[in-house]
Amino acid sequence: MLRILTARLRQGHRTIGYPDAPPVLPDRYRGLPVVNAAKCDDGCAKCAQACPTGAIDRRKGTLSLDMGKCLFCAACVEDCPAGAISFTSEHRMAVRNRADLIVSDRVSAMAAALDEKSRRLFGRSLKLRQVSAGGCNACEADLNVLSTVVYDLSRFGIQFVASPRHADGVVVTGPVTANMKQALLETYEAVPAPKIVIAVGACAISGGPYIGHPECGGGAAEWLPVDLFVPGCPPHPITILDGLLRLLGRMDDGVKAKGDRAG
Amino acid sequence: MARPTGLILHNASAAPTERLPVLSVSELREAVIGGVAAGARLAAFFCASQSGSSSRLVAVLAHGASSTLEAYAADVGREYPALTPDCPAAHWFEREIAEQARLSPQGHPWLKPVRSQSQKKAAAEPGVTDYFRMEGDEIHEVAVGPVHAGIIEPGHFRFQCHGENVYHLEISLGYQHRGVERAMRGPITARSIHYMETLAGDTTVGHATAYCQAVEALSGTHVSAHAHVIRAIALELERLANHTGDLGALAGDVGFLPTASYCGRIRGDFLNMTALLCGNRFGRGLVRPGGVGFEFEPARREEMSRRLAAARRDVTEAVNLLWDTPSVMSRFQETGVVSRSTAIELGLVGVAARACGLERDSRLEFPTGIYSFAQIPVSAVETGDVFARAFVRWLEIQRSLAFIEERLATVPEGVLRSPVATLKPSQIAVSLVEGWRGEICHVAMTDAAGNFAAYKVVDPSFHNWMGLAMALRNQQISDFPLCNKSFNLSYCGHDL
Numbered sequence: 001m002l003r004i005l006t007a008r009l010r011q012g013h014r015t016i017g018y019p020d021a022p023p024v025l026p027d028r029y030r031g032l033p034v035v036n037a038a039k040c041d042d043g044c045a046k047c048a049q050a051c052p053t054g055a056i057d058r059r060k061g062t063l064s065l066d067m068g069k070c071l072f073c074a075a076c077v078e079d080c081p082a083g084a085i086s087f088t089s090e091h092r093m094a095v096r097n098r099a100d101l102i103v104s105d106r107v108s109a110m111a112a113a114l115d116e117k118s119r120r121l122f123g124r125s126l127k128l129r130q131v132s133a134g135g136c137n138a139c140e141a142d143l144n145v146l147s148t149v150v151y152d153l154s155r156f157g158i159q160f161v162a163s164p165r166h167a168d169g170v171v172v173t174g175p176v177t178a179n180m181k182q183a184l185l186e187t188y189e190a191v192p193a194p195k196i197v198i199a200v201g202a203c204a205i206s207g208g209p210y211i212g213h214p215e216c217g218g219g220a221a222e223w224l225p226v227d228l229f230v231p232g233c234p235p236h237p238i239t240i241l242d243g244l245l246r247l248l249g250r251m252d253d254g255v256k257a258k259g260d261r262a263g
Numbered sequence: 264m265a266r267p268t269g270l271i272l273h274n275a276s277a278a279p280t281e282r283l284p285v286l287s288v289s290e291l292r293e294a295v296i297g298g299v300a301a302g303a304r305l306a307a308f309f310c311a312s313q314s315g316s317s318s319r320l321v322a323v324l325a326h327g328a329s330s331t332l333e334a335y336a337a338d339v340g341r342e343y344p345a346l347t348p349d350c351p352a353a354h355w356f357e358r359e360i361a362e363q364a365r366l367s368p369q370g371h372p373w374l375k376p377v378r379s380q381s382q383k384k385a386a387a388e389p390g391v392t393d394y395f396r397m398e399g400d401e402i403h404e405v406a407v408g409p410v411h412a413g414i415i416e417p418g419h420f421r422f423q424c425h426g427e428n429v430y431h432l433e434i435s436l437g438y439q440h441r442g443v444e445r446a447m448r449g450p451i452t453a454r455s456i457h458y459m460e461t462l463a464g465d466t467t468v469g470h471a472t473a474y475c476q477a478v479e480a481l482s483g484t485h486v487s488a489h490a491h492v493i494r495a496i497a498l499e500l501e502r503l504a505n506h507t508g509d510l511g512a513l514a515g516d517v518g519f520l521p522t523a524s525y526c527g528r529i530r531g532d533f534l535n536m537t538a539l540l541c542g543n544r545f546g547r548g549l550v551r552p553g554g555v556g557f558e559f560e561p562a563r564r565e566e567m568s569r570r571l572a573a574a575r576r577d578v579t580e581a582v583n584l585l586w587d588t589p590s591v592m593s594r595f596q597e598t599g600v601v602s603r604s605t606a607i608e609l610g611l612v613g614v615a616a617r618a619c620g621l622e623r624d625s626r627l628e629f630p631t632g633i634y635s636f637a638q639i640p641v642s643a644v645e646t647g648d649v650f651a652r653a654f655v656r657w658l659e660i661q662r663s664l665a666f667i668e669e670r671l672a673t674v675p676e677g678v679l680r681s682p683v684a685t686l687k688p689s690q691i692a693v694s695l696v697e698g699w700r701g702e703i704c705h706v707a708m709t710d711a712a713g714n715f716a717a718y719k720v721v722d723p724s725f726h727n728w729m730g731l732a733m734a735l736r737n738q739q740i741s742d743f744p745l746c747n748k749s750f751n752l753s754y755c756g757h758d759l
Contacts, residue, residue: 026535132416140464179440
């Protein structure tokens with residue numbers, strides 16, 4: 001018993017300060033991409049050729065990158081002779097609309113909060129059921145980590161629950177394999193309305209590396225009305241947390257004041 | 264009859280396919296059944312190609328004692344006498360062969376698909392298939408999954424119970440099937456490395472390394488010692504993160520919250536060290552054909568050393584609480600026992616095998632890269648129970664920590680990433696990596712144009728799922744979560 005108490009003292013309080021304090025991210029972290037078509041040479045589309053998932057659209061005079069397909073591998077950056085694409089350390093990437101994941105010269109929108117009625121319902125207590133539908137266990141792992149002492153998700157009133165009957169929504173990972181489609185849809189059906197759907201990771205948004213495979217679909221939005229898209233492969237836990245808090249209107253942009261969103 | 268000799272390969276080496284002996288079915292049976300009986304392991308067994316009514320089967324035996332791999336081929340018709348009745352380690356492979364190549368291994372005792380890749384319809388219905396059933400008034404059946412209570416991947420578990428007692432557990436997988444092996448056939452594309460990195464996301468470094476070793480063998484690419492050291496550090500960090508997370512989860516499953524919450528955090532500390540290397544917590548972007556994608560500068564090494572020392576202190580304290588707590592030990596000990604003989608028969612690998620006293624570890628038996636020069640002792644425990652699987656992890660955590668600390672002291676200089684030539688035509692390469700769950704085996708075969716004619720992936724989970732089923736025999740059904748966590752097998756790594 002004494003050893004348990006000593007260990008408790010020594011291990012200390014380890015919950016991060018976020019969202020009151022800015023997150024600590026590795027220096028090589030690849031966050032929000034920015035593109036600058038003005039730097040492109042005419043006729044060059046090396047970035048689009050390097051991209052494993054067809055996330056880059058490079059047609060005459062334009063350059064855009066779809067974060068919903070992006071694996072954040074930076075193969076495009078490596079192959080671009082002009083430095084027209086770069087990945088910033090910006091972690092706030094979750095959006096409400098699929099189209100807002102497409103990064104071009106214009107600044108895209110960060111996730112807006114749910115409508116007033118939904119916020120009244122979910123704002124202080126949101127219970128989620130997670131369904132992995134072909135996820136590789138990386139997105140799942142970084143969702144799981146939100147419940148550890150480091151992120152302590154329950155301090156925001158958000159919890160992952162065991163039964164869809166107890167849930168206010170589902171969090172989908174994976175490209176939705178043919179073999180999991182029915183189980184996903186039945187789980188969604190079992191959640192009482194009103195309910196929300198959150199797609200986490202490139203697979204759940206677009207199919208990711210598995211786009212076009214006959215064995216799986218192109219993500220959750222093919223089957224379900226998605227309310228929040230969290231891009232990444234996998235997204236950093238902070239990106240997921242930021243998205244959840246934005247959805248609930250819990251980010252009063254205290255973080256935003258500390259550093260304007262790049263791009 | 265003397266056992267036929269196969270094509271002898273070393274780990275991560277290639278040879279012309281024409282040197283692969285094509286045996287008759289009875290010779291193949293003799294070679295594999297006899298080889299396994301003499302102590303070899305069946306590392307891979309698959310259908311490499313089909314033409315007309317003829318199918319070419321390829322088997323790879325792993326001889327740990329001589330650090331050699333032995334490959335055989337045989338052409339079979341629609342039916343052939345199954346190996347499984349004489350070599351149980353072949354049972355899952357032959358179910359896969361029957362499903363993928365639509366062959367009929369005659370005499371296989373339980374020939375049903377391993378991935379629910381129904382040929383008739385696009386999607387399989389969850390849990391709808393034939394299961395082994397017991398009859399009797401007091402017998403009841405429990406069905407769990409594919410959607411589970413926690414944040415985990417999908418699989419279906421069917422228990423045949425008498426009261427609380429489990430007589431039989433059947434595990435039905437395939438929900439995660441994404442078509443990786445099919446997509447790997449043909450030329451290397453921009454997606455190939457990403458298939459490997461997401462094959463089992465928690466084993467990104469392990470599978471990416473197995474793939475890169477195969478590509479390097481097939482293209483004759485030399486990888487610098489510098490890059491090998493960075494790969495090995497990343498592989499051990501992956502082991503540290505997952506083993507630490509597993510020990511925390513095992514503690515959670517028996518309601519011992521101190522270790523559960525500390526290890527949940529410390530696991531993240533290890534993942535963040537991988538992110539220090541490459542920006543991603545799972546090692547995405549780090550291992551690339553020819554070497555690695557990121558520099559490992561002296562300042563970064565110092566930072567990792569500092570973090571490693573802190574994590575060593577924390578994990579030692581957190582994990583040792585387990586062994587000192589009688590309520591934990593009474594739940595771990597004698598729960599979910601797999602006997603040594605069962606482990607040998609099924610061909611278990613990795614932590615599950617070493618927990619049955621089998622000294623199987625590819626890092627020592629089939630070393631590549633820096634493991635050829637810096638050996639890690641095998642951590643084995645004899646008891647085969649949940650405690651053994653937990654304690655093997657703890658021994659391995661300590662050895663991985665020591666290994667990384669040693670590597671950080673002297674990182675040899677060298678090229679970060681060597682250019683990779685095109686793949687040589689008509690070759691076969693076998694690549695083994697000891698991932699945190701156990702032996703990862705990739706077998707790559709090229710065609711006359713130098714494209715992949717076949718790409719076979721054997722995740723350690725493929726060998727070990729049956730081990731979990733055996734561990735549940737005569738256990739309380741309430742011990743299933745604990746037993747399951749003590750194996751912590753991959754669903755997507757199996758389903759591919």
